[in-house]
Amino acid sequence: MLEVMNVAAGYPGPRGAVLANLNLTLRPGAFICVIGRNGAGKSTLLRTISGLQKPLG
Incomplete structure (x- = not known):
């Protein structure tokens, strides 16, 4: 299992x-799709x- 909690991601600046x-x-075994503009x-x-x-926070 992969769990991400309260993560901020992006770029410095x-x-x-x-x-x-x-x-x-x-x-485990899950199938997901990530969509967006x-x-x-x-x-x-x-x-x-x-x-x-690296996450920002």
Whole structure:
């Protein structure tokens, strides 16, 4: 199981947090889809929960 609690993700500087107060629980075998407009933070979310990018908070 992957659980994310109260995470802020984004970039330092003027852009700041793209995602704030994120809570997410993924259970083994679950299939999810992340959708949203360009610049909404989809890639930032995936990079942060996979550990490729440090969370802001």
